[in-house]
Amino acid sequence: MSKSPEVFSVLGLPIHVMTNYPNWLLERLQQGVGAHVVTLNAEMTMQAEQDHCLAEIIQNADLVIPDGAGVVLYLRWLRQRKVERSPGIELAENLLQNLATNDNNYPVFFYGGAPGVAAEAARFWQTQLPNLTIAGTHSGFHTPEEEQALLQNLAKIQPQVIFVGLGVPRQELWIARNRHLCPNAIWVGVGGSFDIWSGSKTRAPSWLGDNNLEWLYRLYREPWRWRRMLALPKFALKSLIYGLTVKDIVTQGSP
Template identity: 70%
Template sequence: MSKSPKVLSVLGMPVHVMTNYPGWLLERLQQGRGTHVITLNAEMTIQAERNGSLAQVIQNAELVIPDGAGVVLYLRWLLWQKVQRCPGIELAEKLLRELGQKQTGAKVFFYGGAPEVAAKAAEFCQQQISGLNIVGTHSGYHSQEEEEKLRQTLTQSQPQLIFVGLGVPRQELWIAQNRHLCPQAVWIGVGGSFDIWSGTKNRAPAWLGNNNLEWLYRLYQEPWRWRRMLALPEFAVKAFVYHLTARSVMS
């Protein structure tokens, strides 16, 4: 069994640090140990300060990965931890590749995105990865009646890996409210990953991601996000103050 991840804290939110997230999750998937994966970034951390329900979901999640540059830099510069960023989309892709290679037959489900986006994303993934068993997809735009049908589908099909792309905090709250439908599944909030896989949007060039500037490319693609991006400087200030306060209390 893989070693349990090390648990650190960023503004009171847990972050689990380890070297092999996909391997750890695959073990849990094979063992039928239900898992909620949170992809934590600066924006979500700030939202959690204002949204008690989101904060509680993050605290209760079995795995919280350092997805955003702000979270990683906090851990490196303020806590002196050797931490590598783990983008949620890359973790999701690695899991899919591993399942395809191992040909375990594990059932996968895509939920979220605009109409047809999840279906196109699933088609793309199945073309890229042989042996992948995607048993269903569902748009994130639907009526309450259709949502009830979605719940029935999940209950009947019991997928073991479920990607939910509804955006933050909706996807995190939805998973927490519905994970009992498939208690042995690994659930991951994947944000806009379906848009990337379906070709609806492009991911930032690797050199931007490697320099912790992926957020800049996202802002370029979606200028309307500028209000949400205000969370980044707010996170930086609060992180510095939080760290100084913690040090003064300890000394």
């Protein structure tokens, strides 16, 4: 069994740090306990300050990974912790690759994105990983009646991994509200990953990601995001104050 993750605090929210997240999630599947995975970045952290429901969901998540550069730099500079960034899209990709080589043949469901995007993303991975089992796909745009049918379908087919690409905080709220339908599954909010996998959008060059500047590429490609990016300097200032005045808390997470 993998070592339980260490849990650090970032502005009062947990971050779970370990060396191999996909293996830990596979062990959860094998144990039949499932997990809710949150990919935390600076923007989500600041949203949680205003949205108590989102903050509670993050607090109760089984795994919160350091997705954003701001979160990682906070832990490195202000807490002197050796933490590597773990983008949610890469966690999802590594998990899919592991699932494709696992004898248990865990089925995966893709939910979210514009019409046709989740289906195209699933086709991409089916091509890349022929042994991957796709349980189904569903667009994030639908009527209440269609969503009810989706929920009934999930409860019936019981996929073991469910990727939800609805954006923050909608995907986190949706998972928390519906997780009881597939309690043994791994639920992961994947943001815009379906757009990347389907070819609808492109990801930042690796050298930008390696230098914690992926956010700059997103702003370049989608300038309308500038209002959302205002969360970054707010996070930096809040982190500085918090880091200098609040003692860090490190605990050992549960398996």
